[in-house]
Amino acid sequence: MNFLKFSILFRNRLRIVPISFFICMIFFPYMNNIKLSLLSLFVFLTLSVSAQKLLVTGKVMEQESNKPLSFSTIRIFDLEDKLLNGNLSNELGEFSIEIPSLEFYLEVDYIGYQTIKTEVYRVAKDAKRFSVGELKMNLGSNSLDEVTVTAEKSQMEFTLDKRVFNVGKDLSSLGGNAADILVNIPSVTVDPDGAVKLRGSGNVRILIDGQPSGLVSFKGGAGLKQLQASMIDRVEVITNPSARYEAEGMAGIINIILKKDRKTGFNGSYEVVLGLPANYGLAANINYRQKKINFFVNYALSFTNTPSWASTFQNRTVGEELYILRQRDEGAVTGLNNNIRGGLDYFFNENSILTASYLFSRSDGGRTVDLVYEDFLGSLSNPTAVSTRSQVEDEIEPISEYVLNYKRTFEKEGHVLSAQFRFLDHWENSDQVFTENFFGVDGKTVLRRPSVQKSINDEFEKQYLFQLDYTQPFAKKGKFEAGVRSSFRDMVNDYEVTDEQENGTFVPLPEFVNYFVYDENIHAAYGILGNEGTKVSYQVGARLEWTDVQTELRDTKEVNPRNYMNLFPSAHLSYHLGKENSLQLSYSKRVRRPVYNDLSPFMTFRDSRNFFSGNPDLNPEFSDVVELGHLKYFEKASISSAIYYRNTVGLIDRIRTLNEVGFATTRPENLNSEKAIGGDITADFKPYKWWKMDWNLNVFNAKIDGSNIQEDYKAQTTTWFTRYNSRFTLKNGLDIQLRLNYDAPRLAAQGSRKAIAYADLAASKEILKGGGRLNLSVSDIFNSRISRYTNFGSGFVTDGESQGRLRQVNLTFNYKFNQDKKQ
Template structure:
């Protein structure tokens, strides 16, 4: 049964390749052609391999010239014109094989390639799926893989929108990313830091185009191979990259409301020793946002101040990126990859903030209007160089990476404020310039001892330098005068040196992996003008371990542990406000320390005939918890301020389920229930909190005929307690539909995100001397987007691609 299915699948795939290949090549008269023949056998026992694919490519342009299937006895034969060629041989469950330096001269005798050995690929055998099309979600014990292209509602949207559709992940209206309810998550691109995110993950994810994303990996308990940053885990964004022969790629255009217009492409040109790739995107986005809040201040229970803040804003502008790169196959064991990425953007952010002051009877006694005109410009340059060497021994590999990122960002704002209580116009202006340099050098080595045991080791150095200059000026007597409290320069130097060692083995149905990572952190944050400095130098060890048990071929169990940390993002160290809303300031804390977390998880993975279920029980203990507190000021304003509290203990239960109800209808759902207990004090005030909460998501997709798909997604986030009050619930509904056009080469998609416009942050602060209620959207979540994608020499199924770590799997 298995062999019959394999042969049938191989035949279908080969006929598809053959149809495509012959449509690209003009036939050559039979009289000019020479016969090539041979026999394909298993390397282990010399048994013939029937129905394997043999494809012949021209060395000059890597175009396919001819292909065929092997017979029942493993033999094959085909004809080609004179020239220089190479052959690609593939068979399900075996490693692909390349035969180089095939030369055919005019008039020569037929060429016999003889016996060609194929080596079984155990990994490939495990990855064969019954469905020919990749599913939207792939569940593994240590990670979840979300295939972006399979979610119709992602078309034409940002990276933040895409992450918000990933199970276990939530993105609030400001773009803050949480994993299982915690914001201590590390976001990587192709397994490494990237210039696409160097401007700060929150704003960068809102800006980053989703068209370049192929898949998203969620790793909740990473091994020691990964950097220790991110106490809740790692989100790894895999970018599109194709390595198929010839020229292929895709083009896309987008139009949406509110203003969302863009165009993009990703192209690939493969020659025998070179693979050239390029990605480009340009977009114009401007979205409305804002919200309403009320603040009340008390003194011994007596109301002393009461006002509301109404904010209307429009944010966004023009942005784009260009990436060029190449893979150079020096030989069959050495690969060099180089890429250059340039990204630029210019946003015009306009806002109007209206304050209304009330008396004790809730009558308006004063009104103040503050108009804000902000421009934000950013330029980013990233150069990356990778070298990979493989060896004769299977899975033995050495990989070295060098990456340089240069980022420059400037924010300039003008403020004009009028009030019923004052005469004249208050004019202010601010500037915030930020220059950042990142340097990364990393080397990893994998050494297999046997087929069931191996060791991995690596070294890493990450050097980061940031200069941030902040200045606020106010017009007095016709001249702008510096406000001393908002004039300083932050110099931030972060040097992280790391080494790790991992060992793993299999014994029967069990597999074990254990390792330790050492990181030396050398961090200095200095306020130049005020001569304040915060130095942190510490050596930390981060062990990890996992024990897996294969109950049956369709059931697996894994117990894992890891220790991780979250260093405060440098903007949380800045003791300045952005000055857009001086009554509700958001400032940093130069004295913040990192969080450390011990994470434990038990996971159970079950495969069904038509679906997959992953259930997990997890527990995390965190010390030095960083929480944002809202503190009332003596001048009737509030300040949002990050501080280190004592501990947080959280545990939860999570389910991820994917099932094909019929051949045309599949559903995916996830549910996460957790409890978090925070303990700690700040300035002798207890901010302990105990909360039970949950979030869930349901996705349904229906295929109507061959070309049409419809999808509906619903998300709900339950309310939760905070150290100072409560975060209220939020829900959203997405719908989308797509149709294939141009004989399947193109896809037209219409989607609506947050149809009911209910995805808003609603929060309550309830303190003895301060109470606040707020509803806010950084950018309106509801949007309608029409996208068109055209595939050049590609089928609709996305390539696996990406920079993956096979050891952890």
């Protein structure tokens, strides 16, 4: 770099120093040296401003419907094919980009549409502004025999307020399920037990097609294993949502979008999966559109067998005595999963669309677990008892979801009215048998007759949801949004455990028999006002939510009503620095309400030494979230970065306690607070046409105060996780993808969790003249994705490790007809 280039770069970076200094002053009271280093890294990435000569404006539209295409990618090149600048179109399809040249051409990309390459424009020397007018895009080719130039769908797409992960481009997810997809998304982690975290927080709201789903009602993130990856189009991650979205979810929202196409004619895809451990699947996605009707259907059938293991080592001190427990679990979960989703769009005209859809999911599962307990007194050289316990479970879980949606667009761009009705009908039946045998210290001598229990667990859920949204544009680029939403949710759990008597009859255990009722009604209204300028854009809003929750244990007549109303403000301020370089400062207030599993007092009975239950007295937790995001595009790369601060009151966390005989109970409790500050960087880089890589790093510091439970339940931890992905596109349609993952150790209020490192590898080959693709993937190559933890409490320390899913190898065949080959 010569002196002149250095001087220009230094001068341009100085222009943003006042902004950076102001940011530092805001966050300084909360930062230690590590936090300051993180902020310094973020500020360095934002210091780039370019000269401005000509403002190029225009609008991207769909040819067939004449509707705007939001967030299209526009790049401007000079006559030597050098990138001058670029940006994304806004929600109205409009864009304005500053360039330092008067001779140029544009390239416009949008997922599923043919790339536009415009003519060369030559602008008068004294011009300061130039409009290219409307750029209209056609859908991708309807025939595989036609030769067209189409844009390859990127694996990740960035905007300031969300990230979009396109499932079809991730080779390692093919043949898997929705939980496997989330493992590969930047800033998202999924532990071996299926719990989903965003930026290190498990308080994340998971939606399917923008709404709650029965798949996550009872089992949380673990329920996503029932949804096959072949049905998913993309995943949106929204870290600081506006008032438009429900306030649930401290860390943000993960929105899983299912596949649906509106391409004219008949098109679709088929998929076959073979895997080890057993993973067999068939899937089809079909779409047909003719004039005013668009019909779509997705079907997936799979059978899986997922082995797992866990071990626990516990020291318990009572007076002068030391009691030791060594435990080993081995098990497997089998599942036959059926998912079918169908629907149709009826076009009254291109501005008025009615959509009806139906989703049916049924899982027929089985679980077997074998546990071994070894008890010692004083040391491992002094065994006192050995016992074994087995669990055999049969489970049926059908889910039905009905959706009716209407959307009306008016003459003025951005003027939209939409309404939705959704009904969810979900139930689950689980029958379990537990058998426990008791032996002497040799592990062979039978001490007494086996103990046999049976558990019957029936759960039912019905939910009605109504939503109305309205957007009214004003001025040139301003808009006002408003909406209302009502949700009525009723859940019931009929639970009973019986114990076998000497005469062979089964008698209910009183402490494990009850009928739990959960009624939840949430009503909300919101308003948002926003405007967009050449440099500065803003959006301010507020959401009012009224919550009415009541739980009831009918057999013991315990009723627990909860009613509260809360205001959730949000604000977003964006500043465009030029040269595909933008900043956004945002604030929102969020809530995590205790849900059904958090409140249900019934204990799991699989493990006779370790019980898990909910807490009917749990209160909601509230967070204030501030985030500063930065988005920068380069010719061959892009960087999305952010720093965030989250202050949580009433933090919900699971606490483990031991009774007088050493049996453990784990249930959620409200802790005093958690204060977290962190930084997040996601970057992609394409050094060559055949090599593309992306990298994500999240670093955060959390200070947890659980002294209201026990005085020493306090922890401060600085931890991080990172993910690196590299994809090579070789000759003859061969792709290879390598992904490396590392989740660093972290502390919690009641212990710690050790690091997790694992790697994934996949290869894909085009066949059948590009219409088909064969994919081989290996998840967790080294079988190292093992969770290790330590918990402590009054008089005990517990060390444990577990692996909920072992190395998985999948072979997937996919065939597309009448679709773009590179989607």
